[in-house]
Amino acid sequence: MGGALLKGWFAQGLSPVDIMIVEPGGRAVVETANEHPALTVLTDASELPSDFTPDAVVFAVKPQAAADIIPAYDRFAEGGTVYLSIIAGLSLNRLIEMLGRDAAVVRAMPNTPAAIGRGISVLCPAESVGPSQKRVCKVLMAAAGQTAWVTDETDMDAVTAVSGSGPAYVFLLAEALTEAGIGAGLEPALAEQLAHATVSGAGALLDAEKSSAGTLRENVTSPGGTTEAALEILRAEDGLSQLMKRAVAAATQRSKDLAG
Ligand SMILES: NC(=O)c1ccc[n+]([C@@H]2O[C@H](COP(=O)([O-])OP(=O)(O)OC[C@H]3O[C@@H](n4cnc5c(N)ncnc54)[C@H](OP(=O)(O)O)[C@@H]3O)[C@@H](O)[C@H]2O)c1
Incomplete structure (x- = not known):
């Protein structure tokens, strides 16, 4: 799903120099990375430059791996970075626990037609997320197709059941x-x-x-x-x-x- 989003971001005109990928095996992004030599592909969060301050960090890892991976990105929480997670079932509270209480987090549930840009993603923001951070998340998920928002996180279960599955x-x-x-x-x-x-x-x-x-x-x-x-x-x-x-x-x- 991360690879599909990446393709969509390029299709939308995002520049490879504005994106950093962290993926241990580089498998999901190898094709896209070949097409865009300026894209940085790292194997671990520790390789990110110390002065790096991203607008958004997107988590597209398996739910069972999340707790081992996400805390390594907590240093961006106080710099205005918004965290966008497409990890199924991982609540906003759990994400905030992993990142620290100041983290601005948004959950999104995409579906598989995202691979051809025809998906629909439903986004749910934590209370601390500001309008410009929401805009960034919407633009990022629009690469996968349509977007919609819910404010009540419990709706994400029904969203998963309707459009996710x-x-x-x-x-x-x-x-x-x-x-x-x-x-x-x-x-x-x-x-x-x-x-x-x-x-x-x-x-x-x-x-x-x-x-x-x-x-x-x-x-x-x-x-x-x-x-x-x-x-x-x-x-x-x-x-x-x-x-x-x-x-x-x-x-x-x-x-x-x-x-x-
Ligand atoms: N597929 C869907 O339709 C769908 C729909 C809605 C939500 N989601 C959510 O999207 C997430 C990804 O699902 P998927 O189907 O795309 O799974 P996937 O194909 O297994 O992708 C997981 C990715 O995580 C990478 N990864 C593993 N360890 C990592 C680390 N330490 N740092 C950074 N990246 C790491 C893997 O890289 P390597 O290959 O190098 O190990 C792989 O590219 C899941 O949480 C799922 O719930 C998926």
Whole structure:
């Protein structure tokens, strides 16, 4: 995810001389670093210049590694630096504990379409974060696609369940539609092609049109027609809406449990 953000920052026109990467193996950034020789890639926080005062420090490491890595960046906390973490489940309080009480921290939850700049990231600031620090975080996450803010940190569990995990639900829809097409007698390759093109095409249409998803659905549903026959099953009492509510509730609960 850090590598995807980096690509997005370059696409937005950020200069390599304004970025320093710390990554022990350099794996996520090797391709981008080759394209931008002026980019500094370090293997440890201790290699950062002593007079370095970044506008923002972005944490994109695994949750289980966070406690070992983050405290090494605490020296920037009093210099106006904003810390932006995309680490799933790591609370603002835990981040502040690791960095010191003056740290201005923002949590963000991106999703995987960030890899092609089509993600959505929800940001949540600690109380101490000022307007210009928020602007910096918004610009940094805009490299991954759309952005939105929440002020109540408990909303981040539901955000994780809806947009963080959401791409997997859509991929499952494509799989299920493929299987159903095969079940209806189509060749597997054709069923898969139809399902993928339908999911991605419908997604693009939803993005391009100003209408709501409900209106677009109604527009393709003629009374007594084929779509209506399918929607009667999908919209039954035990249909997709109920299933989706249960799925999102389960993911929200898991997000709460993982955060402790
Ligand atoms: N993937 C997603 O869709 C997604 C969505 C939302 C949030 N997130 C969050 O994003 C974070 C990263 O996830 P990911 O899927 O991108 O994991 P990942 O591919 O395993 O990336 C973790 C990165 O951390 C680096 N790292 C390890 N030790 C480090 C250290 N001491 N200093 C600096 N960097 C270090 C790793 O570098 P090496 O390869 O050199 O070890 C690797 O590039 C996670 O906290 C996850 O919760 C991910």
